[in-house]
Amino acid sequence: MRKDVLAEVNRVTDEAEAMPYPQGSDLYRNVYEGTHEPWL
Amino acid sequence: VALASTAVVMNNVEAVRQTLYEALESDSRTIVLGEDVGARGNVFLITKGFLEAFGAERVIDTPLAEAAIVGVAIGMAMEGLRPIAEIQFADFIYPAFNQIVGEAAKTRYRSNGDYSCPLVIRAPYGGGVRGALSHSVSIEALFYHVPGLKIVAPSFPADMKGLLNAAIDDPDPVLFLEHKKTYRHLKAEVPVERYTIPLGSADVKLAGDRLTVVSYGYYVHQALAAARQLATEGLAIEVIDLRSIRPMDGTTILASVRKTRKLLIVHEDNSFGGIGAEISAMVVEKAFFDLDAPIRRLCGPDVPAMGYAAPLEEEFLISTERMADAMREMVRF
Secondary structure, three states, X not given: OHHHHHHHHHHHHHHHHHOXXXXXXXXXXXXXXXXXXXXX | OEOOOOEEEXXXXXXXXHHHHHXXXXXXXXXXXXXXXXXXXXXXXXXXXXXXXXXXXXXXEOOOOHHHHHHHHHHHHHOOOEEEEEOOOHHHOHHHHHHHHHHHHHHHHHOOOOOOOOOEEEEEEOOOOOOOOOOOOOOHHHHHOOOOOEEEOOOOHHHHHHHHHHHHHOOOOEEEEEEHHHOOXXXXXXXXXXXXXXXXXOEXXXXXXXXXXXXXXXXXXHHHHHHHHHHOOOOOEEEEEOOEEEOOOHHHHHHHHXXXXXXXXXXXXXXXXXXXXXXXXXXXXXXXXXXXXXXXXXXXXXXXXOOOOHHHHHHHOOOHHHHHHHHHHHHHO
């Protein structure tokens, strides 16, 4: 089980490190308040 | 660094550390409690060596239980001790919300003055240190609305010492916020003797006549840097460090606004329902006809948290350049 967990952790960290950094505009993704207050 | 016999140069960590040490040394009623304040000496090493110096009954390592930390401290305060409770990071204060808002803030009122609650709750807050979602928040607005609570957020070492002493001496609960990014940002002179700075007194850190900028926490340092940029362009900006968020020093703000006729409020916390909203409302109510431009708030975005990735953190935070641009726009209005 220890081996499986280590492999899984290594796989997901490799995957995360291979991904590009988010854009600054991603800060506003999944922010739902703004849709109700377009005047802001 | 010893200067004269009257002042020592230190950073904010050292100012908080020295003030706490002297409080423990001078008053046997003083108790410091919180997560890792004892053996570890606090995560920023503020209380390093305190356990050895004052013992485990006065420097208390607590479980990871913020409601218990504040609840126990309230009991201590009501029974005559002078507890200084630490919330390791402001982000962890939510479990203690009921103790702070429901109990500490109401103690004097509820008991018809029979009990007071001389409690200081210290909490490092704020972002810009790659602290991600759970080590970056600004919590001041959540407590700002609560009568019975005082909230302090100094930016400079001498103010840290004077205001922390005032908070310790205060007979009622004080939330003492320390912006993490100011901890080692700069060193400055701090008087050696014990002194206090009245809670509710702002400080004009830079005098000017073209625009009033009100801020607190780390952004005061950036606002000063931006204002100095504008000074080279011949534009004198007045920068007010709020220091005490509540009580708010409306007198200093209004005097400045009546002189400059323009107001920019800058804070890291998000704008909606924030400190800037209250300052803005106060100025509109008291000095609307003295204004030559709409009040502007330059604040954190209304998003649930500051992300960990550098682009997200940078997007959340306001750069010195953005502050300078906003100041120029306000001056030109």
